[in-house]
Amino acid sequence: MTAKPTAKELLPASGGLGGTLMQGDEACAEGAIAAGCRFFAGYPITPATQIAEVLALRLPQVGGKFIQMEDEIASIAAVIGGAVGGAKAMTATSGPGISLMQENIGYAAMAEIPCVVVNVQRLGPSTGRPTSPSQGDVMQARWGTHGDHPIIALSPTSVRETFDLTVQAFNFAERYRTPVILLMDEVIGHMRERVVLPDPDTIERVERPGTTVPPEWYKPFENFPSDVPPLVPFGEGYRYHITGLHHDERGYPTNRLDEIQPWLERVFRKIDRSLSDILLYDEDGIEEAETLVIAYGATARSARHAVEMARERGHKVGFLKLKTIWPFAEEVVEHASARLHHVVVPEMNLGQLALEVERVVGRHKVRRVTRADGEMIQPARILAAIEERAR
Amino acid sequence: MKREQPFDPSAALRKGRLRTPRESRVHERYLRHSKKFPNIWCAGCGIGIVMGAIVRAVDGLQLDKNDVAMISGIGCTGRMPVYVDFNTMHTTHGRALAFATGLKMVRPEMKVIVVMGDGDALAIGGNHFIHAARRNIGLTAIVVNNFTYGMTGGQYSPTTPIGARAATAPYGHIEQSFPIAELAVTAGAAFVARSTVYHVRELEKYIAQAIAKEGFAVVEAVSYCHTTLGRINHWGTAPDMMRRLKEQSIPLKRAKGAQSETGLSEKEEHGKIVRGVFVDRDIPEYTWLYDQIIERAQKAGSSSNPSPTRREEEVA
Numbered sequence: 001m002t003a004k005p006t007a008k009e010l011l012p013a014s015g016g017l018g019g020t021l022m023q024g025d026e027a028c029a030e031g032a033i034a035a036g037c038r039f040f041a042g043y044p045i046t047p048a049t050q051i052a053e054v055l056a057l058r059l060p061q062v063g064g065k066f067i068q069m070e071d072e073i074a075s076i077a078a079v080i081g082g083a084v085g086g087a088k089a090m091t092a093t094s095g096p097g098i099s100l101m102q103e104n105i106g107y108a109a110m111a112e113i114p115c116v117v118v119n120v121q122r123l124g125p126s127t128g129r130p131t132s133p134s135q136g137d138v139m140q141a142r143w144g145t146h147g148d149h150p151i152i153a154l155s156p157t158s159v160r161e162t163f164d165l166t167v168q169a170f171n172f173a174e175r176y177r178t179p180v181i182l183l184m185d186e187v188i189g190h191m192r193e194r195v196v197l198p199d200p201d202t203i204e205r206v207e208r209p210g211t212t213v214p215p216e217w218y219k220p221f222e223n224f225p226s227d228v229p230p231l232v233p234f235g236e237g238y239r240y241h242i243t244g245l246h247h248d249e250r251g252y253p254t255n256r257l258d259e260i261q262p263w264l265e266r267v268f269r270k271i272d273r274s275l276s277d278i279l280l281y282d283e284d285g286i287e288e289a290e291t292l293v294i295a296y297g298a299t300a301r302s303a304r305h306a307v308e309m310a311r312e313r314g315h316k317v318g319f320l321k322l323k324t325i326w327p328f329a330e331e332v333v334e335h336a337s338a339r340l341h342h343v344v345v346p347e348m349n350l351g352q353l354a355l356e357v358e359r360v361v362g363r364h365k366v367r368r369v370t371r372a373d374g375e376m377i378q379p380a381r382i383l384a385a386i387e388e389r390a391r
Numbered sequence: 392m393k394r395e396q397p398f399d400p401s402a403a404l405r406k407g408r409l410r411t412p413r414e415s416r417v418h419e420r421y422l423r424h425s426k427k428f429p430n431i432w433c434a435g436c437g438i439g440i441v442m443g444a445i446v447r448a449v450d451g452l453q454l455d456k457n458d459v460a461m462i463s464g465i466g467c468t469g470r471m472p473v474y475v476d477f478n479t480m481h482t483t484h485g486r487a488l489a490f491a492t493g494l495k496m497v498r499p500e501m502k503v504i505v506v507m508g509d510g511d512a513l514a515i516g517g518n519h520f521i522h523a524a525r526r527n528i529g530l531t532a533i534v535v536n537n538f539t540y541g542m543t544g545g546q547y548s549p550t551t552p553i554g555a556r557a558a559t560a561p562y563g564h565i566e567q568s569f570p571i572a573e574l575a576v577t578a579g580a581a582f583v584a585r586s587t588v589y590h591v592r593e594l595e596k597y598i599a600q601a602i603a604k605e606g607f608a609v610v611e612a613v614s615y616c617h618t619t620l621g622r623i624n625h626w627g628t629a630p631d632m633m634r635r636l637k638e639q640s641i642p643l644k645r646a647k648g649a650q651s652e653t654g655l656s657e658k659e660e661h662g663k664i665v666r667g668v669f670v671d672r673d674i675p676e677y678t679w680l681y682d683q684i685i686e687r688a689q690k691a692g693s694s695s696n697p698s699p700t701r702r703e704e705e706v707a
Contacts, residue, residue: 039497060688065496065681070522074489077482081462081493084480085501089493107483234478235498237457241423241473243481252426252473253481 019196024162024188025050025092027195028118029058031166032090034197036205037116038064039087041078043071043097046130047186048120051092072097076104076117083108083115084242086208086233088170092118094186095128095137098144105179106145107244112221112231112267114173114208116166118182120189121297123374132374133186135297138352141181142326148264150271152278153181153326157300159193165280165323171206172278176270177228183325185348187298187376208233215239219249223262227270271327280323281332285311289318291342291386294333294357296322299346299377306346306382317386328356337361342389344369346382421446421456423476431470435629437588437614441535442471444591444612445504448599449477460503462491464511467542467616468535471506485516488523491530499678502531502602509536513549513569524578524607528677531601532580532609534571537616545619556623571611576670581606583669587613589636590666597668605676613640613664636664643667 022030029051032040040059042052052068059066064087069075075091082089093101098119108115121137123129137144141153152172156162162184169180211218211230215238222229232238241251246263248254271278286292291310295303300321307319320336322329333356337343343361345354346369354368369385371377422428432438449459459477463469465484472479478501482490491505512520512534523530539557540546547557549569556563572585582604584597594612601608615621615632626632639662645655646665655663 039493041493041496057688060681060685061691063685063689065685067492067496067681069489069492070518073486074492074519074522077486077489078493078496080482081480081490081495082497083493084490085494085497087497089497103483104486233498234460234480234494235458235501239456239476239478241426241479241481243473244483245481250425 019194021192022159022195023050023190023192024156024159024184025120025190026054027159027163028092028166028182028184028189029054030197031163032116032170033058033062033064034163034200034203035088035167035170036207037088037090037170038062039079039082039089040064040091041067041069041075041082041089042091042093043069043075045072045094045097047122047189048092048094048097048118050189051118051120072100073104076101076108079115079117080104080108080111080113083113084234086236088114088174090116090118090170092120094120094122094130095124095134096126098137098140102140102144103146106147106149108179109145109149109151109267110244111242112177113179114177114231115179116169116173116182117179118166118184121183121185123372129374131186133298133348133376134372134374135183135185135299135348135352136372137183138325138347138349141183150178150268151181151326152176152178152271152324153183154280154323155183155297155325156188156323157297157321158188159191160195160197161323162188163195163197167203167205168280171204174206174208175228176274176278177231178271181326183297185298211238220251221247221263222249223266227266227273275327275331278324278327279329279332281329282321282323283336284319285316286318286320286336288316289340290316291344291389292318292320292337292340293344293346293382293386294320294322294353295346296325296353297348299348302377302379303346303382305379306386309379309383310386313387315386322353325353328353330360333357333360337365341365342367344382344385346370346377346385348372348377417450418443418446421449421476422474426474428474430474432467433618435617436467437537437612437633438468438471438535440588440591441468441506441533441594441612441614442474444595444598445506445533446475447595448602451595451599452602454502454602458501460491460494460501461506462487462494462503463506464508464516466508466511466540467537468506468508469511485511485514486519487511488516488519488530488532492523492526492528495528495530495678496681499529499682503529504531504533504602506533506535508541509534509538509550509571510540510548513571513574517549521574521578524575524580524609526677527579527581527607527674529605530607531598531604532575532607533598533601533612534609535612535614536571537614537620539616539620541616541619545616545623551620555620557620558623572609572669575609579607579674580609580670581674581676582608582671584609584667585611585613585664585669586666587636587640587664588615589633590640593666600668600671604671605679606674640664640666643669
């Protein structure tokens, strides 16, 4: 007779049934360390505080550095400063903090500084419901800072995926020299799941490419063939200028239209030409589907449940889970919904990503399932929306 | 009788009759030749004098340019880094110290000089200023205090004198001003000094001391803005305002409470700019302290605080 495992055996340190019981916030912190993050600057805020707490403990163990700044504006500024010094750097916050960070996120986009900004979304606006989940910052992640700029935003659905997408966020930041936003939410951040994390040696880590040219030839904002000119850290003999002003290839301020326009085109092109790498999603049952459900983040858990219930009832439902929120997977959505007349988009807001889906597939085909009171969307509501077509 | 020629220093130099001291040409080795001059500052502005003092201080300390970073915020002073041949970063308004904090954490061996105006450092960036001082992180903060927002046209700043008129105080300014140096002392900076753009050798000396200091070091460089605040208040031309800096400033040893026979009374001191080193104290620098944290964390080993990361094969 096999004895049931005791509670003690199930604790992380014991190994127990295998894996570790872990929060999403903790997985984010561990993912950052696995990705090579060695500098974190942050400010306490529910529900993202645990990320800072874990990194305050863990970073010095691996030779990294943690600092609690005086506010979120200083936190993102320090992260950018650390990244310019050559470190993989991250900050983590929630709605009120992300609102404060927006100006400097724009600076990172303008100066093309790789960094990761985690937003564990909570219900807004304003102080809202600090301990309740939301997906209300989807549009802010895209257009929060002023001016046209490219951005990458990823959104995890589980604790394990939080680990993976945090690693991915660092890789995208370094590969494309851009700020990357990790859009978590309170449910994912605070939820505990049993996870088995990958062998650190098997994790793909993208390191910042160096330059091969001597300092006097180096142009930090050059119109490079790959559209991503290498960023040499400060202090390595390549003295150059970084500014939030529009700048020429050397980084010096410019008002010349023949220097501003090529920059603008290049920074968008560097993302657009690499969509096959950047757009991450899971899909299943798309081919035979009569109805498509598109979801992301914690809501994708409800949506997955609803899809399974609908299939049990005999409905042909396809499921598209977006991990990359920005840039929006236009062609993926377009292709998946080409034959369909019924696309269900559940999200914990009053319809933000649904606007993008509607833009691509047409407004009349999209059925929004929304909720913005700080509670998750129940599978039954999504199921009802799926079945609307069947009726 | 020979007619007198107007004095031409460059002609005199060519003929070898006038020897320029080495120091007066030091700046040429520190300015960016690939950056098109002239600079954006108005003729007669004091910010260029501060820039000159900084590069001469760096030169005097014999620092490698690769190990020096200059970081600024927004405003007239914010434009300084683009002209100097260091690792330079022109950041967002008020946030230069926070950017610099991140850089210093990652590159503690670098000398990070932060240049700010009074509005940049004390209004929008006031919180970062006091916290950088409290933290005692090894940055050199140089605050060019011209008592106004020059770039936007003479609005009142946290240091605008009470009673002065400004573009946004057409009826006279009714707010008290921040004493920058005294604020930095109270907030915990390791080194604090104040001088003016008239007393340029003294300013250079203080900047050199500040850069050499391990810990948060502040130099308030009192300047003026003759094109905005000076014009609005009829304070005269740039030379007039420069003269005021000379006449209205006193060394610290003559200031109130100083143990000196020449000390001024409170009434005599009123409205004077007090120049000198306000504090120079040894307190542990932040990045040095953090290195101790790393040592402690690594010594504690992974046994007491295990990584929750478990390998797949371990649990298989």
